[in-house]
Amino acid sequence: MALNILICILLIPGIAARYPRSAEGELRHFLLNQENHSPRDRPVLNASDTVVVGLDVEFYAMLDLNEKDQILTTASWLTMTWTDERMSWDPSNFSGVDLIHMYVDEIWIPKIFLSNSLSEEALGIVNSERGSILLTSNGHVHLGAPVVQSTQCHIIITYFPFDTQLCPFHYIPETMLAHQMYFYIAPPKNERTLYSNQWDLLNVTVFSGVFPVEEFVEGRHIDYYTLGSVCVHLRRDPTYYITALLLPSTFLCVMSFVTFLAPPDSGERISLGVSMVLGLTVFQLLIVDTLPSSSKTPPIIGTYLTATFILACLAVPFSLANIAVAYGDRRLWILKYTLFRNILLEKLPNIFCTPTYSDRIHIVPIVVKPQPLFNKRDEVITLSTTEGAPKTNQVAPLPPTPSPPPSPGRQTEKLSASEKTQLEARTVALVMDRLFLLVFIFVFFAVTAYVIILFGQDPGRTEESCVI
Known part of the structure; x- marks a missing residue:
């Protein structure tokens, strides 16, 4: 028994020597077991030296931009570089190894915070659970980490859906003075890396500098x-909103004006106008549900939709007023004046290519009484025969005398007062329909031109608003 124990003791060194430590293991042991090594100390040999930390942000996906809550969610790859003077070695002493992988908690790393982050986990862009460190023999540290960030982005929706937005990412290092750690953001290498179905990336700009803080x-x-x-400049693609919002609302508004072309006695005239109003109401609800509710400057598109909604609503009472005029029993008071009577019943109908009052009177059917077969000149002659027996014989009636064609004056005389009033009312109602149609179309195009001018005055977002 004792012999077996002695043999095992003698074989243990041989077994350990069979699996020697690799060159990387020797290097890691050398770096992490140096005298006075601590991952919490600044990586400088002289306390007066400054650690220069660079940050490179590369966006590769835009997950969401919530205009209502003003939250931008992006996925990016962050790369930080600095030099650790304590983490250097001679590659010839370690089998030529000049690059080694390290863990985040093994060496000193700068603590960088995203000040406008809305997620507590993403507040610190690097932690022990994510990040890969490459360390070179000259002490140069290269740290890369993927980060999904939800940041606050102030959305200005004045020029929606032809708007541009500027979303900032404010990176602040830990509480170290500028002479202890100088932090800067490297210019983007590839600006066209942010992909989104609704937004186009215009450019990415960076700002770095030293800022004074009083009584910190x-x-x-x-x-x-x-x-x-880091400022991300985005431009919205308006194609969806043009096809799904602007064009349908415009067509519905124009269709509400077309109701003035329908005759006053049409039963579907009012129902058509009300249907257009309900359709525009749906589009108003879509806008309210999409845009931020606390915006200080309302969107121009909201003004446009409100104006079209008001015009569509006004078309309904004007149509009702015309129907009331067309079927009124009383004569319009304005027709008592010769000037207005001539304008409304003769001049304007000719301009609008509608029947005038005179035309309506001429086409009124006149009922003509049938003429008798015998006129006053028909005579019955009695003849005497030679035999003395009286015998009567009737002469064929003469053809009736043709009557002259009725004149317009005679037709007017045959119309009653109520019929004249009805013809006048129909003529005025038709003229007012055409007049209202022209007025509504003019107002609509005026509003449209005004909105286009306002959209053309978009100054765009400047990068100055992105600087802290």
């Missing part, structure tokens, strides 16, 4: 810190 620490009047911002 008690006893120190002014301290300087380095901050950085």
